[in-house]
Amino acid sequence: MLNIIIYVALAILVLAMLGMLYRVVKGPTTADRVIALDSIGIGLISVVSLLSILLDTTMFFEVILLLGILAFIGTVAFSKFLEKGEIIQHDRNNDL
Amino acid sequence: MNRKNDQVNDVILQTAAVIIFFIIIVFSINLFFAGHYSPGGGFIGGLMTAAALVLLLLAFDSKTLANVLPFDYRKMTALGLVIAMLTSLHSIFWDRPFLTHAYDKFDLPLLGEQTLHTAIAFDLGVYLVVIGVTMTIIQTIGESE
Known part of the structure; x- marks a missing residue:
């Protein structure tokens, strides 16, 4: 019974991630693409956690943490690029 | 973009980045020592440490990071x-x-x-090489000047 629910959830997640992928390719503005990429990261985390329930293993927990950290840092970098036009500043108080 | 003397409000990002930096460092140490019998190892631990340093670079700037952590990343690679x-x-x-x-x-x-x-010492070497190479690449091509 639980297996059927997990398979259905996986199928719905794949459909949702296809929708997000469409938004990444099509998205009118860059902000749409950034938010869609972040949501794809969250979808990947859910897929991995569902797979670790399905395969009955704890080996994928590091993958979940790693994906969360990388999605967060990527979103922060994109947001800083959108807001300030540069990602790594040399001296934030005296720059232009 | 010209934002000279503009008071940019980065308080939330900077406060969160300092806390998340330590969380990522602890996770990378865990990955580094887990590498023998389970997923992990020197390579991915070094990448996570580099990710934490990049988070500090994003929230502050490269001058601040050079003051706080005065490492020469090329010597670290060697x-x-x-x-x-x-x-x-x-x-x-x-x-x-x-x-x-x-x-x-x-x-x-x-x-x-x-x-x-003794494999842990070899992994320590890999860890240092990965941090050094990643931070050298990011500081060389990421900085705008």
Whole structure:
């Protein structure tokens, strides 16, 4: 019974991630693409956690943490690029 | 973009980045020591540490990071290569093939009986090399000037 629910959830997640992928390719503005990429990261985390329930293993927990950290840092970098036009500043108080 | 003397409000990002930096560092140390029997190891631990340093670079700037953590990343790469080379070379003095690793059981305080491997020293070399190379690349091509 639980297996059927997990398979259905996986199928719905794949459909949702296809929708997000469409938004990444099509998205009118860059902000749409950034938010869609972040949501794809969250979808990947859910897929991995569902797979670790399905395969009955704890080996994928590091993958979940790693994906969360990388999605967060990527979103922060994109947001800083959108807001300030540069990602790594040399001296934030005296720059232009 | 010209934002000279503009008071940019980064308080939330900077406060969160300092806390998340330590969380990521602890996770990378966990990955580094988990590498023998489960997923992890020096490479991915080094990448996570570099990710934490990049988060500080994003929230502050490269001058602040150079003040807080005054590492020369090129020398760190060289040190890691020397550590990895010496650890892999030691086995040929005992008539074993190159890169053979040795281990034994020890009674450690607090941890009880554990096995200590020389592979952890090799992994430490890999860890230092990965941090050094990643941070050198990011600081070279990421900085705008």
